[in-house]
Amino acid sequence: MFGNCIDAILGCCSPGGSKKKIKGTVVLMKKNFLCFDDLTASFLDSVHEFVGQGVSLQLISAINSNPSEATLHLSDSDGDNDLKGKLGKPAEVEKWITNVSSVIAGEVTFDWDEEIGIPGAFLIRNNRHSEFYLKTVTLEGVPGPGRVHFVCNSWIYPAKHYSKDRIFFTNKTCLPHETPAPLRKYREEELVQLRGDGKGKLQEWDRVYDYDYYNDLGDTGPDKVTKYVRPVLGGSSKYPYPRRGRTGRDKTESDPSRESRLQLLMSLNIYVPRDERFGHLKLADFLGYALKSIAQVVKPELEDLFDSTRNEFDSFDDILKLYEGGIELPDGPLENIKKNIPSEMLKEIFRTDGENLFKFPKPQVIQDNHSAWRTDEEFGREMLAGVNPVIIRRLEVHKRISPKSKLSKLYGDQNSKITGEHIKDNLDGLTIDEAIRNNRMFILDHHDALMPYLRSVNTTSTKTYATRTLLFLKDDGTLKPLAIELSLPHEEGDRYGSESKVYTPAKNGVEGSIWQLAKAYVGVNDSGYHQLISHWLHTHAVIEPFVIATNRQLSVLHPIYKLLEPHFRDTMNINALARQILINAGGVLELTVYPSKYAMEMSSSLYKSWNFVEQALPEDLKKRGVAVEDQHSPHGVRLLIEDYPYAVDGLEIWFAIKEWVRDYCSFYYKDDGMIQKDSELQSWWKEVREEGHGDLKDAPWWPKMQTREELIDSCTIIIWVGSALHAAVNFGQYPYGGYLPNRPSISRRFMPKKGSTDYEELKSNPDKAFLKTITPQLQTLLGISLIEILSKHSSDEVYLGQRDTPEWTTDRKPLEAFENFGKELADIEHRILNRNKDEKLKNRVGPVKMPYTLLVPTSEVGLTGRGIPNSVSI
Incomplete structure (x- = not known):
């Protein structure tokens, strides 16, 4: 907590002391390194990316406020700076050490102002012409704490795009009432910025999290045929649905309740808050381009081809050719596909260097x-x-x-x-x-x-x-x-x-x-239900409202934000791509699953029976009658099918998550009263129910969020759904379904x-x-092309029990609890692999000799049939 250091700071920073310098390291990544879509960036762009007036930082005190009569704030004065932390003088980032293939480290030197005492945040202004990805800022030699670390992980656009300079807080963790007084208004203002005003079209540099209906799946303009009309999902008792992120695009002329769609050529530019976009590594953005290629190039070419040729496999040997030699296409479609997809991407999507384009890895089954x-x-x-x-x-x-x-x-x-x-x-x-x-x-x-x-x-x-x-x-x-x-x-x-x-x-x-x-x-029934309900609705769609509400109502300083944030990585982005390419009218999903144009409407009807509490694995198993309560069994649950691999492995993962969440929440919330008095937490939960899942807001099963146990249960469910449940229903798609x-x-x-x-x-x-x-x-061909992509792990995947930012908090006990969580997951992985060797457990491997590994926590890169990423990221 901030308070732990304040006494030490006040003791070492007496008025009249000698002036000193505080040095810092700024770590960032360049735009063209992170963005796969910036393929046209020229050498000249790279040279000019870091020219201009510069990037400046300004420290904010966590213990002293600015005098009301003066301000050194980089932005225009709000007239209430006496309620905000003391601001130091701006300092320029300099001495850039560049590496074309990795990070850039810059130095920043602050003239130390003793009245700063302990920095609790900093403002940053980007006066250059191009955005960059700010990873961390670390200060050394700060009187008192010595080292002060800021975890940023955010895109910083040129200052002209912001009404206020961007703010970042240290990696301290604190509840709203524990926030040092000089930082409280900054904390509140940052959340206001993230909520936006609900107006206008959102641009790529906007950082607005807001809600909308699924009103962008169909084309309804006067030039569109009726086969592409789809109902608006959400906002009605007939078609209830979880909310998705607002883009603010124009409404259609023919129907003001519907949002216009992007042209497919622009499909990767659909708005989501910039920090939710793919771009951790080049390989991560490959996903979007691969999906786009299938929808924009491969699908039309194959449709034209099969309009004029036979559309059947004559034997199972014909299907095996997909994995043992590929399918030979006529020159016209083959050349058009090759011409419109970059060669390196062509190889990655279809795994071939030869003329037979559609050659796939043999599915495990x-x-x-x-x-x-x-x-x-x-x-x-x-x-x-x-x-x-x-x-x-x-x-x-x-x-x-x-x-x-x-x-x-x-x-x-x-x-x-x-x-x-x-x-x-x-x-x-x-x-x-x-x-x-x-x-x-x-x-x-x-x-x-x-x-x-x-x-x-x-x-x-x-x-x-x-x-x-x-x-x-x-x-x-x-x-x-x-x-x-x-x-x-x-x-x-x-x-x-x-x-x-x-x-x-x-x-x-x-x-x-x-x-x-x-x-x-x-x-066929099970495949369609799996894609539409078990996979899309029950993981992708239901999680997005939690992503939005968390960013709108919980400060980055809040312990529950820090607990949940890793489990939201890339979810809004993959969902936005899905709306544009996969689940839209005439999209790949409608073409490849049996409900066809009724697919999303059917998923809406089944959302009516979705129950948040029943997403807890033990509750789901008991509801389906495959488990019963038994106080003599581990964790109080006994399976009625003892060799039920998903349930056996899943229960171990579930209770490991719950133990970690319990240890974490118990550190910050000592009793139920703290839950009830946490203003951000209560606003968050109210918004999840009444806005994000607003069509089900009157359901009696919603936790009231009045006790610590309700918080532990709810966070465990959110993490389970975003990580293990999604892994169980996603990464087996190609191993099982790649053979249609x-x-x-x-x-x-x-x-x-x-x-x-x-x-x-x-x-x-x-x-x-x-x-x-x-x-x-x-x-x-379209279906297995799609599910091969969706079943892969990227090289920058972050798995359950891991974090891509080690110093995500300064609190020792939560860090120790998280380390124990990782160790428990490693033990579970070992037990799963040993169970797969037990010949008495016939459901672990089966006649196809395919071990059940979908809930093994870790994985290598690629198509592995195992691994639990932290989030619904693909």
């Missing part, structure tokens, strides 16, 4: 065996250890195997048509009643989520079903599928309920082929009926019939 993914055991295992292991639940209704629908009466009878006759002979000697009572019956249920949209979805090129899959927990811990129910809306109208057919396992003949198709329809037959994202025709041409094809050539039913070539 087929590295050991090309057909093991088709087994029933692997089908069940991936519900526990795949890329979407967060849906399966226990069938809890006593003596009933037909799950009840929760859909309203508008949809008629939607209850399951699975009966005892379908499964009674496949329960390993148990009766149905015994299987249910002994917690052996589980279900993967996508019926209610999809059915309200299925009639509309099936008017597009998609032809699919709403699915329910019933499974039995065997003695060896694996899940055996018992039955799959495929349902369609009734031909005579929704009020008549669903038309359903139940399929049971078969291995041979046409019945075996039909069973493989039934599993494929389940995969394993996780098809689209189905294009219904189950063949006996006597039909399709049925005869299924009998004579089942593989071809299977491939003609699932994702076609165009969507396959």
Whole structure:
């Protein structure tokens, strides 16, 4: 705390003492080193980047205020400087030591003013013509503390872009009421600057965090066809949604409720606060360019190509060519793609130097065996250890195997048509009643989520079903599928309920082929739900309001800001790119997942049932009935599927996070009263509920934020969602889904009926019939190009238990607690890898010989299928 040093400072700085100099080091990075989009920067630009009047710093006292009759403030006087810390004289940064490929270190020398006492902040003015990235400022030889460190990590634009000079505080941590009086107004004013005034178009140098609806996904102008019109998400009971960052772009002429879209050529310039933009290293910005290339160059070329050529894989060998040789494209599309994508990027995106452009690394799911993914055991295992292991639940209704629908009466009878006759002979000697009572019956249920949209979805090129899959927990811990129910809306109208057919396992003949198709329809449902809900909505979209509220209401000095800030890195930026390229009308997601143009509307309907408290892993597991409270079990939770890799590994990560958060919060908040009196904390939580998640503000489950336990629980949930949950549902996309037959994202025709041409094809050539039913070539190429990029780790990734700024606080106990957190995560990593070697745990590896590593905390660069980054950064 600041107060720890004040007495020492006052004792060593007596009036009339000799004048001295204080030296400092300023560490920054140049624009063209950090920005991948500054490829055209010339040598002349580099020479002139640091010419001009200079960069000056001005120290602010943490213990003495400025006299009211005079000010040396760099900015215009506000007329109330007597309430602010004493300002020292401006000092120029000089003696730049440059390195073209890394950082720049400059020196700054201050004439020491004894009335400064201890610096608590500094103002900086950039009088040069170009922005730069300020990393740190460190002062040496300050009377009293000796060394004073400032963590900045921010872009500094030329002074003409600011109404006030930029301010940075030391790496002290303090609650609002503990802030030294001379710094309080600076602290308050900085938050006002970050909130903005809610007006106008925001520019790249703006530092404004504000809210808006998802009103920028569709094109609604008079020249746009109706197929690109999409509803506004957020702000209504019909289409509720989390808020996204405001850009202030003009509204469309045809509809003032909708925001105009950027032209695709400008897609990387969509506004987010500058410090939220990619740019830590060149490689980080590669992501945006790769996504842009797929949307802007590859997608149109392939669409044109497949409009005039066949759009099918004829055999599984054709798909394997994607990984073993690539696909040969005609010269026209090939040359256009190569011409419009830089060669170094082309190689990175498509992993090829040859003429066959689409060559991809072989996904882990087929590295050991090309057909093991088709087994029933692997089908069940991936519900526990795949890329979407967060849906399966226990069938809890006593003596009933037909799950009840929760859909309203508008949809008629939607209850399951699975009966005892379908499964009674496949329960390993148990009766149905015994299987249910002994917690052996589980279900993967996508019926209610999809059915309200299925009639509309099936008017597009998609032809699919709403699915329910019933499974039995065997003695060896694996899940055996018992039955799959495929349902369609009734031909005579929704009020008549669903038309359903139940399929049971078969291995041979046409019945075996039909069973493989039934599993494929389940995969299609699960793939779309995963992308739209488990991944996009439940991590990317729900976290963004917390990012915005934290920056608007919690000062950088606040302990909770410092706790959460690493877990927000790059989230606003990747979400902005997604709105522009991926989830927009006609974007890559709509093209590659089955709900097509209804995708985001469907995610809005499922946001209605989102519950912040239930995002806690133990609560989620208990809600799904796969775990129960048990005080004799570690952490008080007992899993009913003991070999449930996501849950086993996840619980260890969850409780490690919670212990770290508890130690941290307990250091700054000694009792519940401190929580209640923390003005910034209370404003933050109020804004999260009422603005960021405003469509759910009246939900009864929101924590009241009146106790320390509520703060610990809430921060643990935020960190879990932004780090481990996102890692579990993101970085397995390519390892599992890079081979589309394993996780098809689209189905294009219904189950063949006996006597039909399709049925005869299924009998004579089942593989071809299977491939003609699932994702076609165009969507396959686009889909795996996309998920390969989204499954990679960059070289500057910061993982859970790590910080890119070691001196993020001066408080010893929080630093020790964080070090212990890192050690615990290392121990968890060791335990996970050892569990994967235990042959008794069959779900850890499965028939495909693919160890479950998605919750291993660390990773190497690239496509690894492991690693938990701190944030939703990709």
